[in-house]
Amino acid sequence: xxxxxxxxxxxxxxxxxxxxxxxxxxxxxxxxxxxxxxxxxxxxxxxxxxxxxxxxxxxxxxxxxxxxxxxxxxxxxxxxxxxxxxxxxxxxxxxxxxxxxxxxxxxxxxxxxxxx
Amino acid sequence: xxxxxxxxxxxxxxxxxxxxxxxxxxxxxxxxxxxxxxxxxxxxxxxxxxxxxxxxxxxxxxxxxxxxxxxxxxxxxxxxxxxxxxxxxxxxxxxxxxxxxxxxxxxxxxxxx
Numbered sequence: 001x002x003x004x005x006x007x008x009x010x011x012x013x014x015x016x017x018x019x020x021x022x023x024x025x026x027x028x029x030x031x032x033x034x035x036x037x038x039x040x041x042x043x044x045x046x047x048x049x050x051x052x053x054x055x056x057x058x059x060x061x062x063x064x065x066x067x068x069x070x071x072x073x074x075x076x077x078x079x080x081x082x083x084x085x086x087x088x089x090x091x092x093x094x095x096x097x098x099x100x101x102x103x104x105x106x107x108x109x110x111x112x113x114x115x116x
Numbered sequence: 117x118x119x120x121x122x123x124x125x126x127x128x129x130x131x132x133x134x135x136x137x138x139x140x141x142x143x144x145x146x147x148x149x150x151x152x153x154x155x156x157x158x159x160x161x162x163x164x165x166x167x168x169x170x171x172x173x174x175x176x177x178x179x180x181x182x183x184x185x186x187x188x189x190x191x192x193x194x195x196x197x198x199x200x201x202x203x204x205x206x207x208x209x210x211x212x213x214x215x216x217x218x219x220x221x222x223x224x225x226x227x228x229x
Contacts (some may be wrong), residue, residue, distance in 0.1 A: 043222050
């Protein structure tokens, strides 16, 4: 089946630094990638949708200058958490969809971000 | 816009017993429906999906779900659960354009020996 690789799986950083999370589709072309944030024992909150070669579309309430998303190729999207603060600590998950309009989402294994 | 309601936040069940995880959705347009499973500290894995056709959908690990348009439901069932089925289960809906997927709050299935 389709594989999405997300890296790193865990990262600890100091407050004020920036962290980059990568999401790669390994065996298919992901025209659309999604970034989610998951709080403990909560559902996935969609942060933004990125389409290859265009600017990401952010959900209401998500700071686009803080969560920078780049989707430079059909197999790679990155999320950069800029000037991280402890409240940014969370589980971030990416997903990717292929070209077909009824393609299901394929998820990465998530990144546990801890900001100290 | 679509929304998804998972009626049970937690479902405890004994091993080898049947289980049903409930999901209701609302939408003004035709939808696709999905169930995903999440194990601790991992991403989500697709269990099954309904796109069109037969309303009874069979997925991996012995799970199945039935789409009921009149009741706007997509309940997930398994006739006999295993300890290894303990996980978080998410129901999700997207419009048929497939642009955005909305997730329910999740149901924690806890299988006891």
